[in-house]
Amino acid sequence: MSKDKAQQQKGHWQAVALSGDVGRKPQRVLFEGTPVVLFRAGGKVNALFDRCPHRLVELSTGKVVGGDIECPYHGWRFDGEGRCTAIPGHVGKLPHYRVRRYHAIERDGVVFVSAGTPEGEPYLHCMQGQDVIVRRVRSSTQSTVIDAAENILDATHTHFTHKGLLRGLSARRHAVRVEVTGGEGWVEACYTGEERQQGLISRLLEGERTKTVGRFRYPGIAELEYWGARGLVLATTFHLRQADERTVEGVGWLIGPRQSGLGHLKALAFKPLFTIALEQDRRVLKSASDNARHAPQALPTIGPLDFLRRDIAAIIDGKMPPAAAEPRKHQIEL
Ligand code: FES
Ligand SMILES: [Fe+2]
Incomplete structure (x- = not known):
């Protein structure tokens, strides 16, 4: 450091x-x-x-x-x-x-x-100050902060790691626009053009989805927002920290809009499903962490869909993310 x-x-x-x-x-x-x-x-x-x-x-x-x-x-x-x-x-x-x-x-x-004398209040979550329902969770994963944050924000692994849960069982994909923007201490990717998701979580909880935002904030905060035609549908903010060399601990908020009684039920249903998704992610991250010890000199490849990796790395390192100087637009199939 x-x-x-x-x-x-x-x-x-x-x-x-x-x-x-x-x-x-x-x-x-x-x-x-x-x-x-x-x-x-x-x-x-x-x-x-x-x-x-x-x-x-x-x-x-x-x-x-x-x-x-x-x-x-x-x-x-x-x-x-x-x-x-x-x-x-x-x-x-x-x-x-x-x-x-x-x-x-x-x-x-x-x-x-x-560890120091912080000024001001801690950042809590992306819906801070709004009338929302929250559930709090804690997690421990064998990984690094950058890998765990990227995993939360990465939309492309859901087809495989979370097949059936966050995504449908069919391999059908949709054309999606991705806009990456950033500033001091943050970067975000905004996905638009997705049709309704076919996964179990989406079918249970969502209507039409208008946009999805994945954001990273210094020093280790990863958050996701799912927006529908009538506003926020679901959001999560995860605070990650490197507890020791091989362990990332997280404290997170699951956030839903406060609406009718049904909204409350939905928020309750979300937590167990979310726990399953978390477990699926923990498994792949642990596998990667164990495997990283073999041929450690060969660094992971940053592929064409890894939109946020370099920006997250820069932010963690206390530098401006590349997206701050140059916002990017991508077209992908999700
Ligand atoms: S009182 Fe703590 S070790 Fe003796
Ligand atoms: Fe995941």
């Missing part, structure tokens, strides 16, 4: 867990290769380096006592700021010890952590 990039990322909030995951018990998450313990005290979520400074035991295997986290080995306690507040058996003034603290906040049912 370049220095610029490391600097830039420090000021960012990253989604690390669902609020519901952080209950009475401390929770360990991997954040940029570092274990972080999340614990709730006085309703607030705190985040500390998950390693007791004494004998390096995982604090997350301890418990929360009176708002502090207590190490299970000798019972040292640390407050939400990471300050040591108790050394059982010690008489007299407490020495100053501390464990590294991370900024943490909760927004819309999701816990965000930052």
Whole structure:
């Protein structure tokens, strides 16, 4: 990672867990290769380096006592700021010890952590501020952020990886226009001209589709919007992060418009189907990740339909995506 990039990322909030995951018990998450313990005290979520400074035991295997986290080995306690507040058996003034603290906040049912001092609020999802129904999901995939983000945004794998679910069983394709635009920290592909999709998910949930938008945002956010004649039909925003070298963790929102009772049912039906699609993607991404270790010098080919790959790579690297200077138009069969 370049220095610029490391600097830039420090000021960012990253989604690390669902609020519901952080209950009475401390929770360990991997954040940029570092274990972080999340614990709730006085309703607030705190985040500390998950390693007791004494004998390096995982604090997350301890418990929360009176708002502090207590190490299970000798019972040292640390407050939400990471300050040591108790050394059982010690008489007299407490020495100053501390464990590294991370900024943490909760927004819309999701816990965000930052390695620096971020300004402003975290970005949540593409329908933020609108009257929508949301479901939240968490995922863990053996992959890299760029491969996982590209997978979410890639329309061409659905015929194969998700045959029958997102696409029909027939091999019929339609002429589709794709417009790729971008700017600082984002790139998007807008697909128009698709007819109604024949896959199970589409038949269940959609009417006429007018456009599909796939967007990537810095540092690892992939979102999809499906638009129909009467507005938004479905959307998802996934926050991805490299938990460790081989694992991408994601926290995502599934978003549906709030409408009649039926709208609510549709949103409920969507989640299990979505879970199946996610599992299908996890399988191919794991296969690719395992296989990448063989002949690692041979890099993956960027094919003519991989519209966003170079732009995503540039954004992750803290650079302007090529689409910012030169928007592109493609004609494909989808
Ligand atoms: S290792 Fe944590 S208190 Fe000793
Ligand atoms: Fe997929």
